[in-house]
Every structure is written in C-alpha cells, then in structure tokens.
Amino acid sequence: MGRQPCCDKLSVKKGPxxxxxxxxxINFILTNGQCCWRAVPKLAGLLRCGKSCRLRWTNYLRPxxxxxxxxxxxxQLVIDLHARLGNRWSKIAARLPGRTDNEIKNHxxxxxxxxxxxxxxxxxxxxPINKPCTTTTRAFNSSKQTPSVVVDHQPEPAKTEESQVxxxxxxxxxxxxxxxxxxxxNRDDDDPLMNFLLEKDIPFFDDALSWDFPATPSAGxxxxxxxxxxxxxNCAWLLDCQDFGVEEFGFGCFNxxxxxxDMNMNMNMxxxxxxxxxx
DNA sequence: AACGCATACAACCGCGAACGT
DNA sequence: CACGTTCGCGGTTGTATGCGT
Numbered sequence: 001m002g003r004q005p006c007c008d009k010l011s012v013k014k015g016p017x018x019x020x021x022x023x024x025x026i027n028f029i030l031t032n033g034q035c036c037w038r039a040v041p042k043l044a045g046l047l048r049c050g051k052s053c054r055l056r057w058t059n060y061l062r063p064x065x066x067x068x069x070x071x072x073x074x075x076q077l078v079i080d081l082h083a084r085l086g087n088r089w090s091k092i093a094a095r096l097p098g099r100t101d102n103e104i105k106n107h108x109x110x111x112x113x114x115x116x117x118x119x120x121x122x123x124x125x126x127x128p129i130n131k132p133c134t135t136t137t138r139a140f141n142s143s144k145q146t147p148s149v150v151v152d153h154q155p156e157p158a159k160t161e162e163s164q165v166x167x168x169x170x171x172x173x174x175x176x177x178x179x180x181x182x183x184x185x186n187r188d189d190d191d192p193l194m195n196f197l198l199e200k201d202i203p204f205f206d207d208a209l210s211w212d213f214p215a216t217p218s219a220g221x222x223x224x225x226x227x228x229x230x231x232x233x234n235c236a237w238l239l240d241c242q243d244f245g246v247e248e249f250g251f252g253c254f255n256x257x258x259x260x261x262d263m264n265m266n267m268n269m270x271x272x273x274x275x276x277x278x279x
Numbered sequence: 280a281a282c283g284c285a286t287a288c289a290a291c292c293g294c295g296a297a298c299g300t
Numbered sequence: 301c302a303c304g305t306t307c308g309c310g311g312t313t314g315t316a317t318g319c320g321t
Binding site for chain 2 (some may be wrong): 014017102
C-alpha cells in the first residue's frame, strides 16, 4: 500500500529550530493542547512536518523537562532499567520524570556505555566483558553497582517475570540485545524494589523530590541543583512566554501553588538553546 | 592562531503499533 | 476484517562545540 510521506518534503523546513519557530510551537501547543501533530505545523504557521514538531516539543520544549546531565541516581537507574528492559528508551524514560527517551538514549550512548566498558561490563549484555555468552545472564541489582547473576532457567520465555512490564513490554519485538534473548528472563522477581519501580510510573529516586513541589525556590534548589540552576532564568522564560501569549498557555495548574516553585519544577528550560527564547 | 579529531546532543528517518473507518 | 492514517519508538546522522597538538 505504500507509506504516505509524513509531510510534503519539498515545502518542509529541516534542521535546527529557530527561536521564532519554538515560540510559535510553544504558543500553539499551550493554547490548543497537543492534538493531531500532523495538523500542528499548518495551524501553528510552521514550515515543519508534524513529526518534527512533536519531537521538538516532547524532547525540548515541554515545560516539565529537566535539563542538564543525569545525576548519579538517575544514571544508576537507567543502568538498572536498561539491564531489564534493553533499549526501550521510552519505557526507561517513563521512570525518570522530566527526562526524555532521546535524552536518555544519548546519555547512554555517550556516557554510560563508556563508563560500563571501563568498569569491565558489557553495556549491551550487562555481563562482564570477555565472558562468553551463555544462558546465564546478568543484571544489575537495583541497589548495587555490581552485577548480580540471574540464571536463565530455560529458553522458553518465562511468563513469570514481573507482571506488567513483561506483558506490556515483552510484546515488543525488540528484545534487549542480550545474547539468546535471555534478557526477558533476567527479571529477578525477587527484587521487590525493581518490581515496585517497574510497576509504578511514579518518581522514586532521590532526585524525584524535586517533583514534590518544594516549598520555596531555595528549597527547590537545595534539592535539585542540576535542574534548578537558575530559578531566575526560569522566571524570565515564563515572563517571556507572556509576551507571546502565555496567559492562554493553559498553565492553569500553576494557579494553585506558588508560581515560583512551580517554575522550579516545570520550567527548567535553562540551556542556552532555550534561553534564546529570552532574546 | 589554526587545524584536526573527539565528543555531545539535537534532529531526522523508517518502521511498526494503534486507532479509526 | 481489511485498509488507511497517525503517532511513537529506536536507530542513526549531522552539526556545533570542546580539546589537544
């Protein structure tokens, strides 16, 4: 039947987004909400394809994104989850509030892979390097850096792995790259912490405290000095948003609580790329 | 200062799943 | 149930920036 191109390639702009485009997209999404990405560019007056708009929004412009490098807790969590889920970045990202799959994927490829390799651990299989691939697979114990051995009892995909994750995520054809597809069997059911983590879509690591509506901006900073590097900048960003209609942006949720502390959480758009919005 | 290489990350592409008709 | 459309995901690429020589 042939796939219809997601957009008319000829009339679509590609490459880095400009501040103007960002403004248009933010303005549109916050005014109208996320609906039918295919229609967004037209309605927002952008010469981009819907796909590109969605990506830009979800990976970069969403106000609830954290910015900055993953902290140790997050990084360890990514490793743990990767050991269990493989390259299912979206699933991993779902456990890290404010982080995107793209961000985690990039961080994995640029930082964690190397780190694990240095530690003598194969970042793909999470097994010690130079160890031949066997039916025994390793997974990180959730609370420790050292890998814990989990015996792969049999090749048949055991349905005993943790319930939700397995049923939901094993349906994916993309098994982790672990040898002989053993990944699906290395979910240590006995690990209550990981079971909990994988069952709940709620923040649980230390840094998630920053999502608990810190009482004051300073309190927020003390909790999360990665993402809250510049509260003033966040304020400035939001104020700038007002210039192009943030009143209608639909941040109604912010009315309930102190604006400043909410921006700590939701407006962590402090990278230089975002700051171009201030210009 | 200039060049080349390495690194980090934003963005693109293609595929498959989900959904609607 | 078949087909078409849209969306989301994961892999990959392109480019800006940093660093060493």
